[in-house]
Amino acid sequence: MSASLSIRGVDKIYHPRGRSAVHAVKALNLDVDRGEIVALLGSSGCGKTSTLRMVAGFEDVSAGSIMLADRRVERLAPAERNVAMAFEGYSLYPPLTVRDNIAFALKRGRLSGSEVAERVREMAALVEIESILDRYPNSISGGQQQRASLARALVRDADLYVLDEPMGQLEPQLRAVLRGRLKRLLKDRAMTSIFVTHDQTEANALADRIAVMEGGVLQQFANQHDLKERPANLYVATFIGEPPMNVFDASVVRHDDRTVFQLDNGPSLGFGDNEFGPEARQAIGDRRKIVIGVRPHRVVLGGGCGETARVVSNQWLGDQSHVAMAVAGKLMVAVSHERVRATIGESVPFGLRARDLHIFDADTTIALAHGARAA
Amino acid sequence: MAQIEIQNLCKSFKDNAILKGVSLSVDKGEIVTLFGPSGTGKTVLLRLLAGIYAPDAGAIGLRGRDASGSPPEKRGIGMAFQNFALFPHMTARDNIASGLTARTTDAGVIARKVDAVAHLLKISHVLDHSPRELSNGQKQRTALARALVADPDILLLDDPLRNVDAKLRYEMRLELPTLLKRAGSTVLYVTQDFKEAMALGDRIAVLLDGEIAQCDTPARIYAEPANVGVARLFGDPTLNLIEVEPRLIDGAPEILVGGARIRLSASYAAAAGGTYLLGLRPESLRLVDGPAPGTIAVDVVAVTPLNEKSVLLLTMEGSREVLASEAGDRDEPRLTGPAHIAFDMDTVLLFDRASGQRFIPADDGGGES
Numbered sequence: 001m002s003a004s005l006s007i008r009g010v011d012k013i014y015h016p017r018g019r020s021a022v023h024a025v026k027a028l029n030l031d032v033d034r035g036e037i038v039a040l041l042g043s044s045g046c047g048k049t050s051t052l053r054m055v056a057g058f059e060d061v062s063a064g065s066i067m068l069a070d071r072r073v074e075r076l077a078p079a080e081r082n083v084a085m086a087f088e089g090y091s092l093y094p095p096l097t098v099r100d101n102i103a104f105a106l107k108r109g110r111l112s113g114s115e116v117a118e119r120v121r122e123m124a125a126l127v128e129i130e131s132i133l134d135r136y137p138n139s140i141s142g143g144q145q146q147r148a149s150l151a152r153a154l155v156r157d158a159d160l161y162v163l164d165e166p167m168g169q170l171e172p173q174l175r176a177v178l179r180g181r182l183k184r185l186l187k188d189r190a191m192t193s194i195f196v197t198h199d200q201t202e203a204n205a206l207a208d209r210i211a212v213m214e215g216g217v218l219q220q221f222a223n224q225h226d227l228k229e230r231p232a233n234l235y236v237a238t239f240i241g242e243p244p245m246n247v248f249d250a251s252v253v254r255h256d257d258r259t260v261f262q263l264d265n266g267p268s269l270g271f272g273d274n275e276f277g278p279e280a281r282q283a284i285g286d287r288r289k290i291v292i293g294v295r296p297h298r299v300v301l302g303g304g305c306g307e308t309a310r311v312v313s314n315q316w317l318g319d320q321s322h323v324a325m326a327v328a329g330k331l332m333v334a335v336s337h338e339r340v341r342a343t344i345g346e347s348v349p350f351g352l353r354a355r356d357l358h359i360f361d362a363d364t365t366i367a368l369a370h371g372a373r374a375a
Numbered sequence: 376m377a378q379i380e381i382q383n384l385c386k387s388f389k390d391n392a393i394l395k396g397v398s399l400s401v402d403k404g405e406i407v408t409l410f411g412p413s414g415t416g417k418t419v420l421l422r423l424l425a426g427i428y429a430p431d432a433g434a435i436g437l438r439g440r441d442a443s444g445s446p447p448e449k450r451g452i453g454m455a456f457q458n459f460a461l462f463p464h465m466t467a468r469d470n471i472a473s474g475l476t477a478r479t480t481d482a483g484v485i486a487r488k489v490d491a492v493a494h495l496l497k498i499s500h501v502l503d504h505s506p507r508e509l510s511n512g513q514k515q516r517t518a519l520a521r522a523l524v525a526d527p528d529i530l531l532l533d534d535p536l537r538n539v540d541a542k543l544r545y546e547m548r549l550e551l552p553t554l555l556k557r558a559g560s561t562v563l564y565v566t567q568d569f570k571e572a573m574a575l576g577d578r579i580a581v582l583l584d585g586e587i588a589q590c591d592t593p594a595r596i597y598a599e600p601a602n603v604g605v606a607r608l609f610g611d612p613t614l615n616l617i618e619v620e621p622r623l624i625d626g627a628p629e630i631l632v633g634g635a636r637i638r639l640s641a642s643y644a645a646a647a648g649g650t651y652l653l654g655l656r657p658e659s660l661r662l663v664d665g666p667a668p669g670t671i672a673v674d675v676v677a678v679t680p681l682n683e684k685s686v687l688l689l690t691m692e693g694s695r696e697v698l699a700s701e702a703g704d705r706d707e708p709r710l711t712g713p714a715h716i717a718f719d720m721d722t723v724l725l726f727d728r729a730s731g732q733r734f735i736p737a738d739d740g741g742g743e744s
Binding site for chain 1: 549593598607609612613677678679686687
């Protein structure tokens with residue numbers, strides 16, 4: 001499949017007056033396939049919004065190129081890029097009703113009046129703003145403005161849909177349903193989309209692939225399964241996933257046909273070569289110090305497990321238990337979809353399986369092995 | 376013994392009745408989370424307890440004594456409020472210590488206590504900063520530390536983790552109950568986050584429309600909400616509500632859901648002839664092989680992963696949308712298209728259409744606590 005959006009070697013350097021330059025985006029390469037939904041995810045200041053603004057044309061690139069639908073667009077004005085946008089600061093036109101705001105996006109097309117009305121009705125229904133179509137932007141709530149601006153972007157035909165925190169201000173009750181509808185619409189009509197969010201729940205829910213950014217650098221670009229199961233480095237590993245991955249500093253020791261991870265100030269976890277296979281052993285090589293990680297949902301609680309730990313807290317959230325245990329001087333969290341009966345202070349058995357371990361280089365923080373496979 | 380005893384408390388601002396007869400008692404050493412949507416009067420209730428506002432009617436008892444007339448400084452209550460209220464000219468350390476200096480002048484004791492609480496709240500590295508050098512999350516934890524450092528026997532906390540970033544907030548959620556239990560404080564804790572309310576509270580008091588709609592253990596409130604308003608506040612995603620009219624068919628209660636006839640247990644017989652909302656939590660809906668008796672035909676419209684579960688947007692007969700969630704890892708992604716769902720009878724919630732109250736099945740003697 002050919003890339004619809006292709007970002008090549010793009011840098012963004014800001015020169016704030018009287019202060020030193022800020023390198024917001026560094027040598028970014030990113031390809032978005034036709035019909036694909038991509039999320040730019042990261043904490044504030046990671047470079048995701050600068051990237052989105054360069055794609056939309058609100059910011060110049062400092063270096064590099066942006067191809068969209070086989071055209072070089074990085075020097076074109078926003079209106080010349082055939083991009084549909086729902087953006088903070090790209091607000092609704094105050095003198096127009098919500099209906100006319102949405103319809104305005106279609107005016108330059110060749111649609112009849114009834115076709116325009118039908119498209120507006122469809123998008124208004126999708127984001128549930130039918131009842132406010134005849135109101136003016138300044139008389140509706142922030143959440144409603146956001147939905148209206150989303151409808152205005154989605155209603156038109158474009159080479160790319162650029163969305164900034166599309167569900168940021170919506171009521172939680174509405175969000176889950178809207179996410180489902182939006183994803184279905186984008187997939188059904190193969191609408192190539194790129195959106196920014198700081199909320200990984202939103203990224204996971206909507207995106208085919210997620211670009212995790214930090215410090216202006218793309219850390220990993222993968223689907224959510226790979227981000228969880230094969231994180232490229234410790235940053236991605238601990239950023240993706242709620243609750244975050246449990247991580248421990250550890251030393252590696254070989255005993256005959258066993259690999260033993262001695263957690264700093266904690267227990268040692270031994271695995272036979274049949275569990276922790278040659279590929280993973282080779283990836284670790286002769287390193288002594290590593291970081292070992294395991295996701296909370298993969299910590300096994302109960303009888304038959306090797307180690308025990310003291311329960312620090314046990315919280316039932318209605319559909320899952322979160323159990324925190326004292327391990328190696330920190331908290332190790334286990335999440336279970338069954339209700340766990342353990343009291344605070346009690347020692348409970350726990351186990352980690354070789355296939356659920358993530359191993360990182362202690363110095364570079366780059367992933368070495370995931371489960372029994374090399375990274 | 377009740378350490379906090381609130382009876383029939385009322386408070387209006389101008390013509391706006393915020394609290395309409397709130398009664399609540401909190402036992403010694405208990406943590407009660409006060410939970411509800413914004414604007415329901417949670418903060419007002421804390422301020423009444425602290426003595427910052429005077430009630431229009433009702434009584435406040437603290438440690439077994441009527442406290443209604445006593446001024447804030449005589450109530451002996453520790454507080455951390457949303458607006459931090461830190462002294463701008465003092466370092467974080469001195470702000471925290473200001474909670475202690477009225478009680479002890481031993482500099483060694485003060486330093487030890489401040490260091491201990493700062494360590495627990497993960498602000499040791501900013502103790503020498505002034506408030507304007509702190510992030511909002513750090514300010515909030517400094518205010519919390521100041522409230523905790525004196526080991527007050529009654530502690531009022533107004534959404535103390537609100538501005539803390541998600542990862543730290545999660546850690547604090549795990550550690551805070553232990554911290555509070557160790558201090559032995561009686562705590563009333565305001566939050567707008569249902570997970571925080573469930574995680575931290577021995578009991579949750581749900582404040583809705585100026586009244587306590589329900590006060591019970593987190594598990595009971597989730598499984599047996601008093602009314603539809605309470606039910607909708609818990610769960611992610613929130614529960615599905617479907618209009619149903621139970622009928623007796625051959626003596627057994629039955630409902631029509633998405634075109635399928637679903638038999639309810641005999642304990643719902645008394646609901647026959649009424650109009651109800653069927654409440655189904657997304658995690659209690661399962662995709663099953665069908666068609667079969669008790670299953671409902673659906674179309675899987677979209678699959679949206681949510682952490683370690685997947686949320687499925689489904690449509691039933693008549694384009695009615697429902698959400699289901701599946702726990703755990705699937706080797707192959709769930710595909711969109713036709714499917715069937717079923718639900719466990721012991722997860723069924725029925726709410727009266729008119730009053731919103733939950734229908735109590737005949738054999739429901741109490742359930743788990």
